[in-house]
Amino acid sequence: MRRREPLGEGGAAEIQRLRLQLRIQAAVIAAQQVEARFREERFERATQAARMGLWECDLRTEALRWSGGVYDLFGLPRDRPPDRRSTLNQYVPTSRSRLTSVRAQAITDGTGFTLDSEIVTPAGQHRWIRLTATVDRQDGVPVRLFGMKQDVTDDLLLLERTRRLAECDSLTDLANRAGFEARLRDPVAALLLIDLDGFKAVNDTHGHQAGDQCLRETARRLRLTCRKGDLLARLGGDEFAVVVERPVSPEAAALYAQGIIDALCRPVDGDGRRFPIGASVGIALSGPAPLDLYACADAALYAAKAAGRGTFRLFDAAADPPIRSAGITGARAAG
Numbered sequence: 001m002r003r004r005e006p007l008g009e010g011g012a013a014e015i016q017r018l019r020l021q022l023r024i025q026a027a028v029i030a031a032q033q034v035e036a037r038f039r040e041e042r043f044e045r046a047t048q049a050a051r052m053g054l055w056e057c058d059l060r061t062e063a064l065r066w067s068g069g070v071y072d073l074f075g076l077p078r079d080r081p082p083d084r085r086s087t088l089n090q091y092v093p094t095s096r097s098r099l100t101s102v103r104a105q106a107i108t109d110g111t112g113f114t115l116d117s118e119i120v121t122p123a124g125q126h127r128w129i130r131l132t133a134t135v136d137r138q139d140g141v142p143v144r145l146f147g148m149k150q151d152v153t154d155d156l157l158l159l160e161r162t163r164r165l166a167e168c169d170s171l172t173d174l175a176n177r178a179g180f181e182a183r184l185r186d187p188v189a190a191l192l193l194i195d196l197d198g199f200k201a202v203n204d205t206h207g208h209q210a211g212d213q214c215l216r217e218t219a220r221r222l223r224l225t226c227r228k229g230d231l232l233a234r235l236g237g238d239e240f241a242v243v244v245e246r247p248v249s250p251e252a253a254a255l256y257a258q259g260i261i262d263a264l265c266r267p268v269d270g271d272g273r274r275f276p277i278g279a280s281v282g283i284a285l286s287g288p289a290p291l292d293l294y295a296c297a298d299a300a301l302y303a304a305k306a307a308g309r310g311t312f313r314l315f316d317a318a319a320d321p322p323i324r325s326a327g328i329t330g331a332r333a334a335g
Helices: 009-049 068-074 084-088 093-109 153-167 177-184 199-206 208-225 250-264 293-306
Strands: 052-058 063-066 113-120 126-138 141-151 190-197 231-236 239-244 268-270 273-275 278-285 312-315
Touching: 052 068, 063 068, 063 084, 068 141, 084 093, 093 113, 093 126, 093 141, 126 153, 153 177, 177 231, 177 239, 190 208, 190 250, 190 293, 199 208, 199 273, 208 231, 208 239, 208 250, 208 268, 208 273, 239 250, 250 278, 250 312, 278 293, 293 312
Parallel strands: 278 312
Antiparallel strands: 052 063, 052 141, 113 126, 126 141, 190 239, 190 278, 231 239, 268 273
């Protein structure tokens, strides 16, 4: 057996130096681990406060990885690995369809996307999330999607409230002129302009409170009479409008107008009094040639008022003369 030579002073010092270096390295590693945990906890708190989280999807296996914030957004326990199929089922049908389409296009093009989608948590709570995604490629092949998901429910609700305040009539809760004009920028089938008959007399004789009561009752009756999907608006004073979404024939538009007149011609009861009001309606139908529907409906309304009120007139650019009423089949028209 070979005898071990005792270390000299130089060898012992080298060992001491190496031990000290190892202890320093261990302390540095421990400090880095503490710092990493601190940064991770700080990031988790920050994302939780911002109601957001990070996510990624392996496109080869469809496996998902989420940060804690995404689990919280979807209302799922953090100890259960996320499953893409069940996660997709939390999106409402329209959002799910849109997400599937945008995601597929992004993978094909290799571009990212940002999309607002509506989800439903297991507890039945509806939330809007803003999803951002980036495509990661290897050798030109998409292999990963990653990005961020953030709860934007409150932001969108505030935006909707702001929009409603800007486009809603506070007295009747119908669309106001701004909302009406915004809708008319897109194609519509027809426009009905309504002017209350006898409103000025009620307002002048019984005061603005009685006038406001008549306006609110008019809005209520219009909601009951008009078709679902058509935009109802108060344009100001005693003028209302119905924007017709689906195509209608002149005969159907005339019947629609007559139904509105019948609904609005009944007196309004309030505070033990009866306020007699009625309505005149001007109709304009869209056609192959571009028309200023508002100007056409306004001309028809003017003709209806001139014909004795309580009736309608229809502007049809294809007819001669363009403003008519009595020849419309099945409609009762005065004048």
